[in-house]
Amino acid sequence: MNKWITTVVVLFVAAVLVVGCGSKNSALPVTGTNTGQSGITDGNAVSPDNEESDTVDTPTDNGDSSTEGQTPSDSQDKGPDLAAAADAESVAVLVNKEFALPEDYKPEDLVYPDVRFTFKEKIEKRMMRKEAAQALEELFAAAENDGVYLAGVSAYRSHSTQTSLFNRYVAKDGEEKAKTYSAVPGHSEHETGLAIDVSGSDGKCAADDCFGGTKEANWLDEHATENGFIIRYPDGKESITGYKYEPWHLRFVGKEIAAEIAERDITLEEYYDAVPVTGK
């Protein structure tokens, strides 16, 4: 009986000691927790950035005007991304005689695609935006697998290069005629870093009508879209694109859009349902 009471007393004392220690120790972490909480409060100060990202969503409201009554997911499923058409940074940007790039636009991610060109120098017109350059390497490799040897003729062109080029044409032929075969500065797809003129590896018919109907042109017509490129100015679409048939001018738009354009046999203008540039 005494043993049992002793055991109870010992356990009771032990319990008091443990609780005592516990409450002493617990006083310290509280201070630490307070410090931690003030840290969390600092973290909340980031919230103004979140408000900015809300502001970014606003343009979506403007896009609703053409898709009234549809939920956002509906419009994503059915139509093209119209914001991309006007975004110079987008690989799907629409640049033509009607729509220009911003005056000071310069692509940030220009690289030298590792493909054959008709010249050796590492100069501006050999460059393309990274995504387009990688796709071009795949395109040229796919062509070689089919026994078709392509060469780049002219890819990226800066705004200042396009300006001096256009001015030279104007001095030679007058503005009206120059506009029929050269883009006004800001309106050339070559300024996007997403377009390239190509020829056969011998460089014959480079950016010339005689490229049409060649083995290389026929191969591109059939396969370019498989790597995300389109023949930007197809035969018979002059009234829509504003340019005569240019079988050598490739434009990277990404595989998804290229596939749809090929399947529906349309131009980039028609893809966006944009107004024909010649006003016809």
Ligand SMILES: [Zn+2]
């Ligand atoms: Zn071109």
